[in-house]
Structure formats: C-alpha cells, structure tokens
Amino acid sequence: MNRKIWMLINLFVLVALALTACGPAATPTQEQAADVSIRWRTRPDNQEEINVYSNISKELDGQLQGITLTYEPGGTEGANYQDQLRTEVAAGTAPDVFWIPGTDIADFATRGLILNIADLAGKTEGFDVNAFYPGPMYHLTYNPANDKSGAASGALWGLPRDVSTFALYLNMDLINEAGAPDPRELAKQGKWDWNAFLDVAQKTRALGSEIYGYGASAWWGPYGVWLNASGGGFFSPDRASCALNTPESLAGLEFQRALYQDYDVATPYGEDPEPPFRAGKVAMFQNGRWATPGVRTVEFEWDVVELPKGPQGSQGNWLFWGAYVINAKTANPEAAWKLVQALTTAETQGKVAALGANIPSRVSQEAFDAFLTFTPPANNQAFLNGLADSPATEGPLWAGSWPEYDKIMGPAIQAVLTGGKSVDDFGATICDEANKVFNK
Amino acid sequence: MTGLSKLSAQRPEATLRLLAIWRAIFSLLAAIGALAPWVGLLPGLRLWQGILLSVILGVAAVFSLVASRDILLLQHRGRTISLFVDYLGLVACLVIILQVGGVFTGIDALGDVFGRSVLFLLVAFGGYLISAAGDYFQHIPKTEKILRQAGKWVMIFGGLAFLFRANLLQGLLALAQNLANLTGVGAVIGLVIFGLALWGMWRGPSATALQAKTNHEQMLNGWLFLSPNLLGFLVFFAGPLLLSFYFSFTDSDAFNTPNWVGLQNYAKILNVTIKPLAAPDQLARDVLDIKIYDEVGRLKLGNSGVLFGAEDKLFWLALRNTLTYALFAVPLSVIPALVLANILNSKLPGMKFFRAVYFIPSIAAIVGIALVWQWLYNATVGYINYFITLGVELWNNLFNAGIVDPKIRWVSDERTALMSIIIIAAWQTMGFNTVLFLAGLQNIPGELYEAATVDGAGAWDKFWRITIPMLAPSTFYVVSTTTIQAMQVFEQVFILMNPPEGPNNSTITLVLYLYRSGFQNFAQGYASALAWVLFIVIFGLTLIQFRQQRRSSIYEN
Numbered sequence: 001m002n003r004k005i006w007m008l009i010n011l012f013v014l015v016a017l018a019l020t021a022c023g024p025a026a027t028p029t030q031e032q033a034a035d036v037s038i039r040w041r042t043r044p045d046n047q048e049e050i051n052v053y054s055n056i057s058k059e060l061d062g063q064l065q066g067i068t069l070t071y072e073p074g075g076t077e078g079a080n081y082q083d084q085l086r087t088e089v090a091a092g093t094a095p096d097v098f099w100i101p102g103t104d105i106a107d108f109a110t111r112g113l114i115l116n117i118a119d120l121a122g123k124t125e126g127f128d129v130n131a132f133y134p135g136p137m138y139h140l141t142y143n144p145a146n147d148k149s150g151a152a153s154g155a156l157w158g159l160p161r162d163v164s165t166f167a168l169y170l171n172m173d174l175i176n177e178a179g180a181p182d183p184r185e186l187a188k189q190g191k192w193d194w195n196a197f198l199d200v201a202q203k204t205r206a207l208g209s210e211i212y213g214y215g216a217s218a219w220w221g222p223y224g225v226w227l228n229a230s231g232g233g234f235f236s237p238d239r240a241s242c243a244l245n246t247p248e249s250l251a252g253l254e255f256q257r258a259l260y261q262d263y264d265v266a267t268p269y270g271e272d273p274e275p276p277f278r279a280g281k282v283a284m285f286q287n288g289r290w291a292t293p294g295v296r297t298v299e300f301e302w303d304v305v306e307l308p309k310g311p312q313g314s315q316g317n318w319l320f321w322g323a324y325v326i327n328a329k330t331a332n333p334e335a336a337w338k339l340v341q342a343l344t345t346a347e348t349q350g351k352v353a354a355l356g357a358n359i360p361s362r363v364s365q366e367a368f369d370a371f372l373t374f375t376p377p378a379n380n381q382a383f384l385n386g387l388a389d390s391p392a393t394e395g396p397l398w399a400g401s402w403p404e405y406d407k408i409m410g411p412a413i414q415a416v417l418t419g420g421k422s423v424d425d426f427g428a429t430i431c432d433e434a435n436k437v438f439n440k
Numbered sequence: 441m442t443g444l445s446k447l448s449a450q451r452p453e454a455t456l457r458l459l460a461i462w463r464a465i466f467s468l469l470a471a472i473g474a475l476a477p478w479v480g481l482l483p484g485l486r487l488w489q490g491i492l493l494s495v496i497l498g499v500a501a502v503f504s505l506v507a508s509r510d511i512l513l514l515q516h517r518g519r520t521i522s523l524f525v526d527y528l529g530l531v532a533c534l535v536i537i538l539q540v541g542g543v544f545t546g547i548d549a550l551g552d553v554f555g556r557s558v559l560f561l562l563v564a565f566g567g568y569l570i571s572a573a574g575d576y577f578q579h580i581p582k583t584e585k586i587l588r589q590a591g592k593w594v595m596i597f598g599g600l601a602f603l604f605r606a607n608l609l610q611g612l613l614a615l616a617q618n619l620a621n622l623t624g625v626g627a628v629i630g631l632v633i634f635g636l637a638l639w640g641m642w643r644g645p646s647a648t649a650l651q652a653k654t655n656h657e658q659m660l661n662g663w664l665f666l667s668p669n670l671l672g673f674l675v676f677f678a679g680p681l682l683l684s685f686y687f688s689f690t691d692s693d694a695f696n697t698p699n700w701v702g703l704q705n706y707a708k709i710l711n712v713t714i715k716p717l718a719a720p721d722q723l724a725r726d727v728l729d730i731k732i733y734d735e736v737g738r739l740k741l742g743n744s745g746v747l748f749g750a751e752d753k754l755f756w757l758a759l760r761n762t763l764t765y766a767l768f769a770v771p772l773s774v775i776p777a778l779v780l781a782n783i784l785n786s787k788l789p790g791m792k793f794f795r796a797v798y799f800i801p802s803i804a805a806i807v808g809i810a811l812v813w814q815w816l817y818n819a820t821v822g823y824i825n826y827f828i829t830l831g832v833e834l835w836n837n838l839f840n841a842g843i844v845d846p847k848i849r850w851v852s853d854e855r856t857a858l859m860s861i862i863i864i865a866a867w868q869t870m871g872f873n874t875v876l877f878l879a880g881l882q883n884i885p886g887e888l889y890e891a892a893t894v895d896g897a898g899a900w901d902k903f904w905r906i907t908i909p910m911l912a913p914s915t916f917y918v919v920s921t922t923t924i925q926a927m928q929v930f931e932q933v934f935i936l937m938n939p940p941e942g943p944n945n946s947t948i949t950l951v952l953y954l955y956r957s958g959f960q961n962f963a964q965g966y967a968s969a970l971a972w973v974l975f976i977v978i979f980g981l982t983l984i985q986f987r988q989q990r991r992s993s994i995y996e997n
Contacts, residue, residue: 083959090694090964107962111695209845210820218852218938268819270852270943276820403960407754407941415944420854428723432730433753 035068036335039095040343042161042324043081044073045290045357052355060342067335074098089113089327096330097339099161101322105139106396107403108325109157115326118156120337127341129156132361135393136160136321144398158325159344160361162352165317165386166225168308169277169285169377172301174211178203178283183305184379194229194255197284197308201265204283213265215273216286220406221318221394223413225286227252228317228392229310234409240399240438242431244409250427252310253416260417269417288320289383292356296376306382306389317391321361359383400438408434455640456511456649462637463508463522466529470501486697488686500525511650519650522641523660530634531671536627541615557605564598567591688968694958698965705969711751712736720745755970757945758953759977765862765949766926772866773873774918778911780870781877782903795878802872810935813864817850817936824850851937854946861932861947868932869925873918880914881907916989920982927978930955950974 040057044050050073057071072095075081082104088094100108108114118141121127129137129151142148143155170183180203186192201213216222220234227233232249235242243249259266267273267282277285280300285291286307295302307315324343326336342348346367349360353367356374360367372380396402412430415421474497476482477490485493503521510518538544571591577583603609619628640646647657663670688705692698715727717738724735724747733749736756750756780798784791801809816824825847832845850860888906897905908915930951934940940956941948954974958967 083955086694086959086962111693111962113695212820268849268852270938271819271849272814272938273820275815275818279821281820401961407956407961410939411941411943411945415854418849418853418943420944429725429735432725433734436731 035066036332037068037070038097038330038332038335038339039070039072040097040324040339041072041074041085041095042099043075043322046293048293048355049352049357052352056343056348056351060339060348064335064338064342067338069339070095092329094327094329096327096332096336097324097343098327099322099324100158102136102139102160102320102394103396103402103406105157105323105325106142106144106398107401109155110144110398113328114157115328115330115333115336116155116157117326117333117337117340118154120333121156124337124341131363132160132344133163133319133321133363133387135319135391135395136163136323136361138393139395139398140323142398158323159340160321160323161344162321162349162358163361163387164289164320164358165383165391166221166286166288166307167304167382167386168306169287169291169295170303170305171277171280171283171285172303173280174204174207174283174300175200178207180204180283183284183308184303184382187305187382187385192305193309194311198259198263198265201259201284202263205263205265210281212267212273212276212282214259214284214286215267215277215282217273218270218410218414220410221288221320222286223253223256223417224318224392225307225316226256226310229307229312229314230255230316231310231312233392234405235397238399239395239397242405242434242438244434245427245431250423252316253413253426254423257416257423261419270414289359290357292377296356302377303379304377304382305379306385315386315389315391317386317389319387319391319393321394359387397438404437405434408437453649455646456514459522459637459640459646460508460511460518462633463504463511463518463525466525467501467504467508470497470504474498474501488683488698500528514650516650516652516656519641519646519652520656520660523638524663526634526638526641527664527667530631530638531667533627533630533634536623537619537631540621540624540627541618543615553606557602560598560602560605562598564595564602567594567596567598570594684968684971687965688972690965691963692965692968693962694964695962701965705966706973708751708966709755709969709973712756713749715747715749717745717747719743722747724749754945754948754953755950755973758948758950761858761945761947762927762929762949765858765865765929766923768859768862769865769869769926769929770919770922772862773869773922774915776866777870777873777918778877778915780874781881782907784874785878785881795875798871798874800871801868804868806868806931807935809864809868810932813860814851814936817860819847819849819852822850824848852943854943857937857942857946861929861936864932864936865926865929869922873922876918877911877914880911884910912989916985920985923981923985924978927974927981950977 042053044053053073054071057069061067061069074084082100085094085098085100100114105114109116121129129141137160138149140157140160141150141153141155142157143153146154148154168183172182175182178200180200181196183192183196183200186196197214203213204211205213224234227244227249230248230252232246232252233243234249260269267276273282273285274287274291274294276282278294278298280298285295307317310316324340326333326340330336344361346360346362346364349362349367350370352358353360353371354374359371368384371384374380397405409430412421412426412433416423416426474494477485477493482490482493504525507518507521507525510516511522512518568591571588574584574587574591577587618624687698689700689702690698691701691704711732713728713733717727720738720740720743722745724730724733727747728735728749732751734751734753736748736750736753737760738748739746748756784795784798816822819825828848829845832843835841836843848856850856884907888910889902892902892906928951929949933942933947933949933952934955937947940952950970951974954967954970957963957970
C-alpha cells in the first residue's frame with residue numbers, strides 16, 4: 001500500500017512539474033498577449049554596465065508600445081561573448097537583437113546571419129545614416145553585392161552602439177616624482193610626440209626596477225596605433241591585401257619593439273598591464289574609454305592624455321565601435337528595428353555614456369558637451385581629440401577573414417615584441433602567410 | 441478487469457492479429473516516411489537530417505515487417521521487435537509532445553514555479569506522514585482510522601493547493617493550445633497507439649501465446665532498465681559523434697547547408713613537405729610553394745638545414761605543443777601523486793586532513809584556478825616573481841653572489857608559457873591521482889609486506905618490488921586517463937593565456953585549435969576533421985599503453 005502511495009506521489013509530482021513548466025511562459029496576461037516579445041543582448045564589462053542596460057531595457061519596454069523586452073547580458077570569464085553568440089546563432093536560439101564588434105560585421109553579413117535592414121530604414125521617417133560617425137557607417141552600409149557604401153547602397157546591417165578611442169591613462173604621482181614633463185601640457189603645446197613620450201617613459205622607468213613607463217595589452221588595437229602613426233597599417237588602402245611589410249608599418253613596429261626590448265620602458269608584452277597600473281607601478285597605460293570605470297577606483301592622482309603624434313603628425317588612433325544588429329531569423333523584424341533605433345537615440349546613449357565607459361556614436365555637439373561632463377578624468381577632451389585626429393576605423397574584412405588575419409598577425413607581432421623575432425624577419429615573411437586569408 | 445483486458449485475456453490470438461496488422465501498417469508508414477525526404481514531401485530538411493530520418497525509419501519498416509510475420513507465426517522474435525519499436529515510438533512521441541507543448545523551454549521557469557508551490561508539496565508529504573503514523577496505532581482502530589482519514593485529506597488538500605499555486609490549470613490550457621496543430625495532434629495520437637500496442641504486447645496472455653520464456657523476460661527487462669542511459673548515450677553522444685564524422689567530409693560553417701568535400705579537410709591537415717635548405721637562414725619562400733605551405737620549423741645542420749612546411753601550420757604546431765605538454769604534465773602529475781599516496785597511506789596523525797587538502801585543487805572550478813594563477817604568474821606584480829626576487833636578494837646579501845633577478849615572464853615568454861600551463865595542470869591533477877593510488881595501495885595485501893620484512897627487505901625494496909608491481913593496474917589507469925586528459929588540454933590555456941595561443945603560438949593546443957576553427961573561424965567541417973585526427977592520436981597512444989601494460993603486468997604473467 002505504502003509503495004503504491006509513494007509511486008503515485010512521485011508520478012503526480014513529475015507530471016505536475018512537467019505540465020506546470022509551460023504554465024508561466026505560455027500564459028501571459030491578456031494585455032501582454034498582444035505584445036511582441038523581443039530578446040536583446042550586449043556585452044557589458046561589469047555589473048554596473050549590466051545594471052545600466054537592464055534599466056534601459058525596462059524603460060524602453062514601457063516606451064515601445066506592443067513590444068515586451070528581455071535583456072540578456074552576455075559573456076562570462078569562461079564563455080567568450082562572441083563564441084557563445086555564434087553557437088547560439090548556429091543553434092537558432094540567439095536573441096532577436098544583439099551587439100557585435102565592428103570587426104565581425106562582414107562575417108555575420110556575408111553568411112546571412114544578420115538582417116539587411118535597409119528597406120526598414122528606408123520606410124522610417126526621419127532616419128538618417130549620417131547622424132552617426134561616418135567610419136562605422138561606411139562598413140554598416142557596405143553592400144558586398146554592388147561594392148557600394150552609403151545611404152543609397154541598399155544595405156544597412158545595424159547601428160553603432162557607441163564609439164571609443166585610445167588614450168594614455170596617466171599616473172601623475174609617478175610622473176611628478178620622476179620630474180618628467182606633464183604630457184597634458186605638452187599636448188596643449190603641440191609637443192606631445194614619440195620623442196616626448198619616450199622621454200617621460202624613460203624618466204619614470206628610472207624610478208625603480210619595478211616601475212614601468214608604459215603598459216599596453218596584447219591585442220591588435222594597442223600595437224596597431226604605432227603602425228598607423230608611422231603611416232603604415234594592417235591592410236592596403238582597399239583592404240584586400242596585407243600591408244604589414246611596408247616600410248612605414250615596419251618603422252612603427254620597430255619603434256614599439258624598441259620600447260620593449262631596447263629602452264625597456266614597457267611592462268612585458270603579453271602580461272596584463274592593468275594590475276601593475278592599478279598598483280601604481282605604471283606611468284602611462286594605453287587603453288580605451290571602457291577602462292575608465294575601473295581606473296576611477298585607483299588611489300593615486302590620475303588623468304588621461306591623447307596618444308603621442310608619430311612621424312606623420314598623427315596619433316594613429318583607432319575609432320573603435322560595435323553595432324546592434326538584427327538576427328536574420330527573428331520573427332519580428334519591425335519590432336527589432338524599433339528597438340535598435342531606441343537603443344541608439346541620443347538619450348539612451350547619454351545614459352550609457354554617463355557611466356563613463358564609452359562615447360555616444362551620434363555626431364552631435366550636444367553629445368560632445370555632455371561627454372565632457374562625465375568626469376573623472378578631468379581631461380575628457382583627450383578622447384575627443386583622438387576622435388578628431390582622423391582615426392583609423394576598426395572594421396571588418398569584406399574581402400577576407402578578419403579572425404584568421406588577426407590570428408596570424410597577433411602571434412607574429414608578439415614574437416617581435418618579446419624578442420623572439422627581428423623586425424626584418426617579420427617583414428620578410430608575414431605577408432606570405434597573411435595574404436592567404438583574402439578571397440582569391 | 442476492463443472489457444478490453446478481458447477480451448485479450450480470453451482471446452489472445454485476436455489481440456495478436458490486431459498487433460500484427462498494426463506492425464504491417466506501421467511498416468508501410470515508416471517506409472513512406474523513409475522515402476519522404478527524397479520525393480519532396482519534407483522540404484527544408486538538411487541532407488544529413490534526410491539521411492538520418494531515412495535510415496531510422498527504413499530500419500523500423502524492415503523490422504516491423506519481419507515482426508508482423510513472426511507474430512502471425514507465434515514466434516517470440518516478433519514480440520521482441522514489436523516491444524522495441526513501439527517503445528522507441530512512444531518515447532519519440534513523448535519528446536515531440538514535450539517539445540511542441542513548450543515544456544522544454546518552460547523548464548527555464550520551473551525554478552520560479554516550484555519555489556512558490558513547494559510548500560504545499562511539503563503539506564502533502566506531511567499528510568502522508570500523518571497517514572503512516574496510523575501504523576503505530578493498529579491496536580486502537582479508532583485512532584488509526586482517524587489518522588488515516590486526516591492524512592488522506594491533508595494530502596489531497598496539499599496536492600490540490602500545490603497544483604493551484606503552480607498554475608497547473610493554466611499550464612494544461614497552454615499545453616492544449618500548443619498541441620492544437622498537426623504535429624501536436626499527430627504526436628498525441630501516436631502516443632496513444634504506441635502505448636496501446638506496447639501494453640497489448642507486454643501483457644501476460646500475449647507473452648504466453650508467443651512462447652515467452654524466462655530468459656526473454658529477463659532480456660526485455662534488462663533493456664528496459666538500460667534504455668534511459670542508452671537512449672541518452674545515443675542521442676547526446678553517439679549521434680553527435682557520427683554527425684561530426686559526416687561534417688568532417690563537408691565544408692560546414694554551422695549556419696548554411698554544408699557541401700560534400702570528400703577527404704579535402706583531412707588532406708589539408710596532413711599535407712606536409714620537407715625541403716633541404718642551402719643555408720640555415722634561407723627564406724621559406726625560396727624553397728616552399730608559399731601559396732600552399734607555411735613554415736612550421738627548421739632544423740639547422742651546420743651550413744645547411746632542413747625545413748618542415750605544412751599546408752596547415754597551426755595543426756602541426758598544436759600537435760607539437762600538445763605532445764610536449766603531455767610528455768611533461770603526465771609524469772609531473774603521476775610520479776608526485778605516487779609518492780604522496782605512499783606518505784598519506786601511513787598511519788601518522790592528521791593524514792585524513794592532508795588527503796582532503798591535496799584533493800581540493802581537483803574539485804575547484806578551473807576558471808577560478810586559472811584566474812588565481814594568472815595573478816600569481818604576473819611578471820610585474822605576481823607573487824611568484826616577488827618571492828623569487830626576495831630569494832635572490834637574500835642570497836646576494838648573504839653571500840655577495842651578484843645573481844641577477846631573472847624576472848621570469850611566465851605567460852608572456854614563449855620559452856616558459858607552456859611550462860606555466862604544465863605546472864598548473866600537474867598541481868591540479870596530482871590530488872585526484874593521489875586518491876586513486878591510495879585506493880590501489882589499500883588493496884595490496886599486508887601479508888606481502890610482512891613476508892618481505894621477514895626476508896629482510898628494506899623500505900626501498902618493498903616499495904620497488906611489492907608496491908610498484910602490485911599497483912600496476914592503478915598505475916595503468918592513472919597514466920592512461922591522465923594522458924587522455926592531457927591530450928585534451930583546453931580550459932587552462934583558454935583562460936590563463938591572453939591570447940590563448942600564447943606568444944608566437946607557443947600554447948596553441950589541438951583542442952584549442954579545434955575550438956578556434958569551429959567557433960571563431962566558422963569552419964565546423966574542418967574542426968570536425970581535426971577532432972577525428974585528435975581521436976586517432978589519442979586512440980593510438982592509449983593502444984600503445986594497453987600493449988605496454990599487457991607486457992609488463994604481473995597480473996598478465
């Protein structure tokens with residue numbers, strides 16, 4: 001008897017749980033039943049950013065009539081944001097709207113994974129692609145079918161979430177202690193160039209064996225600026241072949257190699273420079289605007305300065321960006337497009353930018369003025385100066401595979417900067433390999 | 441007994457005839473289903489899906505036809521086949537119902553539903569306890585009756601409240617709404633038919649009529665109990681395994697319909713060339729067709745040399761790194777574990793505590809471990825270099841030695857990056873291996889050591905001539921599993937290194953490269969081929985270990 005009761009109870013619980021499992025999801029209220037449900041995702045760097053995006057999602061949920069929003073922060077220490085997203089796209093479970101970095105646009109667009117929203121945008125009153133920075137919009141409106149870009153190209157792959165540039169985060173305590181000139185003053189006087197940078201780096205490095213003049217992370221952004229600033233770059237102007245072996249690119253790489261190997265002013269390449277900077281042991285830390293919330297917690301006096309100008313008179317900075325795009329398999333493209341627009345209004349971007357992690361992607365004086373108030377750092381103008389210095393736009397490779405190019409270029413440059421390979425050897429072989437990733 | 445039960449009990453031949461007809465009908469339907477993908481009845485199916493569906497339904501059709509004949513001839517084979525096919529059909533229909541009904545996606549919300557209703561389930565359980573308390577009052581019938589009645593009503597109340605709180609009615613309504621389509625209705629009808637056929641064939645009269653013997657029943661019960669695990673294995677392991685084998689012959693990018701490319705992926709992986717060099721530093725492009733090959737490495741021999749090139753340079757670098765890693769990580773996590781196990785096997789006080797301490801790294805989350813080591817390894821502010829610096833300064837001060845602080849760049853120098861991973865892996869795996877050795881040590885009969893002591897053997901002789909040979913099965917298990925684990929190294933590299941490939945690709949491993957190809961470069965077909973090559977490498981190594989074990993084992997001799 002007892003055994004039968006037990007079996008009945010177990011069976012009852014199992015069946016009840018299975019049936020009730022579909023209860024909450026499948027029984028919305030009458031008001032919600034008419035709503036279109038949209039899931040969206042972006043890559044936050046910390047909990048504060050997750051909170052900001054969650055609040056934005058709640059506010060937009062109230063503003064967008066007939067649309068119910070669900071925000072999903074993506075990426076963890078063990079699950080890379082892009083890898084996780086790609087897996088979900090392959091499995092057909094990716095959100096309706098998601099953020100991807102600018103370098104991924106071509107891969108997603110040419111494989112048909114994101115929606116071309118040019119038609120939807122064309123029907124939208126008041127929408128103007130020129131309201132955003134032209135660099136990102138060049139790639140976001142590039143149409144591989146007709147090799148055209150711009151408002152009339154017939155393509156629109158998404159809208160930029162925000163933009164960013166590099167600056168040097170300064171430990172003013174170290175710079176003052178070393179008696180080095182203030183980089184911010186040199187920048188104002190137009191004297192902030194590679195020689196001045198090296199001078200400050202060497203003077204601060206001389207403070208002790210554990211103090212470094214300069215630190216940068218090991219990815220394409222930081223080393224790219226030295227190549228750009230000397231007139232070189234990763235690609236040929238048409239972005240259809242490798243340009244890492246041009247004399248200009250090699251000159252930029254040589255200067256950077258010397259920082260690590262000859263002058264010994266930099267934190268070892270490949271080591272995360274943020275912990276020593278936060279510990280007060282690095283005078284100049286190259287990073288983007290996204291590092292600001294973390295740096296705000298350090299205990300020494302700090303500020304930022306734009307990157308030093310290279311031999312060509314340019315910082316060689318990057319215009320970093322990422323975009324909200326629409327899943328090609330979304331059931332509700334119109335609602336998704338409304339969300340993308342809502343996420344990129346000046347008002348929404350202002351709320352995100354207030355956190356200090358990035359710069360609005362809309363070109364407007366109001367946006368600049370608002371950005372300057374988001375202090376510290378006091379010298380926010382340094383980031384805007386970077387934007388005004390014709391930065392190279394982070395971008396995809398429409399004529400090849402960016403991930404593969406990056407994986408060939410990165411280890412080879414690391415070999416140079418860690419002393420495992422000479423710049424000449426690098427120049428002699430790199431493009432033999434790197435050119436293979438371009439479409440024939 | 442119900443009317444149907446009575447009928448089938450009295451006239452099993454009628455039931456069997458019905459079941460034989462059902463088998464024939466099912467055979468026909470399955471045959472049509474097997475052909476459907478190839479005559480345009482199921483548009484939208486991918487090639488592999490069409491093949492899979494045709495194979496499954498084709499096999500089911502043939503077996504059902506055979507079973508139909510067997511049932512009419514009263515042969516037990518027909519019952520066995522029927523039970524297998526109908527059981528699988530029943531499970532398939534159930535899964536379709538759960539999928540179409542949205543139960544799988546609803547399970548995400550189950551935690552919330554369960555959380556707010558679980559208290560009432562506890563009330564129902566309390567009712568059961570009250571009812572069961574009646575057992576203690578069998579000598580007072582009135583009290584026993586009251587307790588049983590009270591328990592029953594409490595159970596009913598708790599159950600109903602649980603269902604109400606968990607929105608069962610809404611759930612049922614939602615389920616009905618979700619199932620109100622062709623697939624849903626078809627699955628429900630299928631569930632009923634398969635269920636009835638299963639029940640009809642399982643019952644005693646049918647079994648007797650089909651000459652079921654005890655061994656038949658035992659076999660069927662065995663398969664039934666095995667089925668959850670077996671089906672899980674087939675669906676979640678064997679299925680993907682076969683699928684990856686198929687993908688390895690395609691250019692699949694995981695998003696679009698893959699194209700058959702034959703052995704092209706394997707040919708690219710294995711396409712290598714060896715060229716003599718006129719001078720040790722001669723450029724690769726002078727001797728290689730650089731449109732196809734890249735330099736993997738070169739051997740310098742005096743004023744000349746040999747250059748090793750490959751179409752997929754990274755595969756060979758990954759293979760080299762993985763083998764190097766295994767070569768060091770396996771001994772470093774096995775030999776110290778053996779020594780440690782012998783120490784921990786002693787009767788000294790506090791040994792249980794130390795057994796737990798050494799086991800902790802094995803159960804700690806790899807992400808946490810890697811992040812902690814990342815800090816320890818940091819060349820500028822890490823504790824490892826900090827203590828090395830202190831040690832060097834102390835030594836120099838004491839002995840005026842003038843030793844230069846090496847300031848090792850653990851993870852950013854291509855000479856030390858892989859070694860950094862090996863140290864973590866050895867540290868992490870050693871504890872688990874120690875426990876395995878401890879289990880092996882405790883199985884060695886104490887008489888052997890006593891006899892050796894009588895014969896005058898010392899501690900080393902006992903260890904070398906008794907412990908090591910008697911531990912051979914444990915050692916074999918530890919070495920082979922650690923080797924397989926080492927060949928699949930991924931997490932430590934992925935989290936610790938930035939970028940994961942390390943300086944100059946010094947930490948790229950086979951699984952990392954496979955992951956990168958499949959999930960970052962959109963080359964799932966190529967990644968599948970890499971996975972099968974890795975399987976062959978691991979299989980070969982394990983086979984060598986098996987052969988070695990057979991030769992050296994005292995148990996075999």
